[in-house]
Amino acid sequence: MPFSEQNPKKPTQTARSGDRQLSYQETYICPICRHGQITGLTLMDAFACDFCRHIFTANLPEQSVQVVDSSQPMSWRWNGRNWQVAYQDDFNLTMMIWLIGVLLVGLPSAIVWLSAYTFPPLPGSPWAWFPMVWVGCTFLVHLVLVLWVMAEHYQLPWYVASKVRLRSLLGQR
Numbered sequence: 069m070p071f072s073e074q075n076p077k078k079p080t081q082t083a084r085s086g087d088r089q090l091s092y093q094e095t096y097i098c099p100i101c102r103h104g105q106i107t108g109l110t111l112m113d114a115f116a117c118d119f120c121r122h123i124f125t126a127n128l129p130e131q132s133v134q135v136v137d138s139s140q141p142m143s144w145r146w147n148g149r150n151w152q153v154a155y156q157d158d159f160n161l162t163m164m165i166w167l168i169g170v171l172l173v174g175l176p177s178a179i180v181w182l183s184a185y186t187f188p189p190l191p192g193s194p195w196a197w198f199p200m201v202w203v204g205c206t207f208l209v210h211l212v213l214v215l216w217v218m219a220e221h222y223q224l225p226w227y228v229a230s231k232v233r234l235r236s237l238l239g240q241r
């Protein structure tokens with residue numbers, strides 16, 4: 069019998085056909101911007117993205133990468149086809165950001181609404197619509213602010229990609 073069919077390594081996770089191992093010789097889609105490709109850096113145990121320029125250190129036995137040049141300590145595990153978020157900073161910071169976000173959106177709008185409610189415009193006055201519009205504007209502006217902080221915190225792929233596009237657009241001028 070020239071070839072025995074036994075498989076020496078019994079993989080714990082079912083390896084499907086088409087799955088690739090994480091190695092420095094191959095390219096993978098960038099886990100941050102989901103737009104560029106990350107390739108192994110020569111002579112270094114690291115990957116770099118050709119689009120967003122983030123650098124990742126790799127842990128080949130664990131098949132995972134961690135971003136090193138970001139304020140967010142994020143890491144991803146390669147499952148053979150795609151990235152899965154393995155670690156995304158501590159729970160307390162995330163809770164704090166959500167709490168501040170809710171307060172930042174809710175509180176100013178509530179104050180503006182309360183003042184409009186306490187001192188209502190004279191009935192029939194041409195500016196009677198103004199307080200409610202002002203409440204709406206206050207809410208929207210703070211909401212945009214909080215959404216921006218969230219996008220930065222979670223490093224959302226579309227946000228990172230558009231940030232890189234904008235930067236390169238401005239740089240080309």
Ligand SMILES: [Zn+2]
Nearest residue numbers: 098101117120
């Ligand atoms: Zn990237």
